[in-house]
Amino acid sequence: MENQKIIEMFAVEGTPKHIRAYGSGHINRTYLVEMQQGTDVQNYIFQQINTDIFKNVDGLMDNIMGVTAHLKRKIQQRGGDPSRETLQIIPTLEGGSYYRDGDNCYRMYPFISNTYSYDSVQNPQDFYESALAFGNFQSLLADYPAETLHETIPDFHNTRKRFADFRAAVDADACDRVRFAQPEIAFIMERGQDTPVLAGLLQKKELPLRVTHNDTKLNNVLIDVKTGKGICIIDLDTVMPGLSLYDFGDAIRFGANSASEDEIDLSKVSLDLELYEQYAKGYLKGCNGNLSPKEIELLPMGAKLMTLECGIRFLTDYLCGDTYFRIHRERHNLDRCRTQLALVADMERKWRQMHEIILRAMY
Numbered sequence: 001m002e003n004q005k006i007i008e009m010f011a012v013e014g015t016p017k018h019i020r021a022y023g024s025g026h027i028n029r030t031y032l033v034e035m036q037q038g039t040d041v042q043n044y045i046f047q048q049i050n051t052d053i054f055k056n057v058d059g060l061m062d063n064i065m066g067v068t069a070h071l072k073r074k075i076q077q078r079g080g081d082p083s084r085e086t087l088q089i090i091p092t093l094e095g096g097s098y099y100r101d102g103d104n105c106y107r108m109y110p111f112i113s114n115t116y117s118y119d120s121v122q123n124p125q126d127f128y129e130s131a132l133a134f135g136n137f138q139s140l141l142a143d144y145p146a147e148t149l150h151e152t153i154p155d156f157h158n159t160r161k162r163f164a165d166f167r168a169a170v171d172a173d174a175c176d177r178v179r180f181a182q183p184e185i186a187f188i189m190e191r192g193q194d195t196p197v198l199a200g201l202l203q204k205k206e207l208p209l210r211v212t213h214n215d216t217k218l219n220n221v222l223i224d225v226k227t228g229k230g231i232c233i234i235d236l237d238t239v240m241p242g243l244s245l246y247d248f249g250d251a252i253r254f255g256a257n258s259a260s261e262d263e264i265d266l267s268k269v270s271l272d273l274e275l276y277e278q279y280a281k282g283y284l285k286g287c288n289g290n291l292s293p294k295e296i297e298l299l300p301m302g303a304k305l306m307t308l309e310c311g312i313r314f315l316t317d318y319l320c321g322d323t324y325f326r327i328h329r330e331r332h333n334l335d336r337c338r339t340q341l342a343l344v345a346d347m348e349r350k351w352r353q354m355h356e357i358i359l360r361a362m363y
């Protein structure tokens with residue numbers, strides 16, 4: 001069925017006037033839809049969920065409904081505006097949370113206007129605000145019943161498992177691409193002993209399991225044009241029980257890189273320590289004193305491991321024939337991997353400063 005017809009299956013007023021691809025995500029397909037009713041035009045986000053990756057769409061949408069309802073209550077209690085501060089699922093005409101057409105699944109949200117989301121940091125203040133928003137998201141969900149959440153992608157940030165899958169992909173060499181990635185494979189192998197660190201501490205209960213977002217890219221927070229505040233956390237597909245260090249680490253990996261995620265000129269890739277500091281300050285403030293001393297001590301490790309893990313994931317996908325992350329050019333996933341590994345190397349050079357900054361950010 002074409003998108004226009006599918007949109008008509010949702011409980012929205014008017015008729016779809018314009019539908020255009022929107023955003024820069026690697027997994028789902030996102031569209032901005034203008035609905036016209038007389039002279040009135042309302043914007044909506046319409047998304048096709050990637051069902052190759054998210055196998056249990058009922059579970060995934062249950063998570064989003066539960067989490068957004070919880071956020072709505074909390075936002076109302078503090079006198080906020082839930083229509084701008086959380087996503088709200090638009091039901092289908094039959095009252096479902098998504099529409100299924102064969103194997104394809106779709107959902108809609110109202111478009112939150114007068115906001116922006118960035119693919120790269122424009123100024124440190126915005127990055128600080130995004131950190132505050134992700135920390136606040138964590139605080140608002142601190143009392144959410146984590147056991148009711150479905151694990152939408154099992155072992156999503158289990159870096160130990162990601163490393164094992166990577167080694168299997170190297171051994172299989174299904175696409176005869178190992179020969180193009182020798183230095184990258186060696187770099188990852190040398191850091192194999194780092195990969196079980198967080199999973200091990202979680203197992204020993206030295207780190208608390210929390211409700212986390214798990215995909216804290218800068219473009220997953222909407223910043224209010226007028227106030228400059230990070231008002232709404234979006235892209236909730238991977239909200240699951242996890243570690244605060246995943247959320248901190250992934251945000252640093254993406255936002256505190258002085259270059260973009262797929263930069264080819266690796267001399268441009270580095271950890272921007274000012275951005276790292278801004279994020280640490282904002283995240284700690286947003287978490288509202290809830291992080292344990294162990295979590296705080298491990299924030300640099302979270303940043304390094306999430307960057308290494310993402311490099312491992314990009315390279316695994318390259319070796320397996322680019323079946324997971326959407327690519328826009330040949331060797332795109334190899335380029336993305338190289339950028340992550342260059343960032344890991346820079347973090348290792350700046351390891352001492354990364355720890356000193358966390359101590360400063362606490363006060």
Ligand code: ADP
Nearest residue numbers: 023025028030045109110111112117219234235
């Ligand atoms: P993906 O999984 O493809 O990253 P997202 O849910 O993050 O999908 O949406 C892609 C982009 O669309 C976001 O980065 C943001 O710019 C925009 N977006 C998504 N939902 C909304 C919304 N409700 N209001 C305004 N913009 C949105």
Ligand code: GN1
Nearest residue numbers: 024025026027028215217235238310
């Ligand atoms: C994917 O969907 P998107 O683009 O926000 C991926 C993240 C990666 C990221 C790398 C469900 O996020 O885990 O960190 O690409 N999401 C999923 O850019 O795998």
Ligand code: MG
Nearest residue numbers: 025219220235
């Ligand atoms: Mg996104």
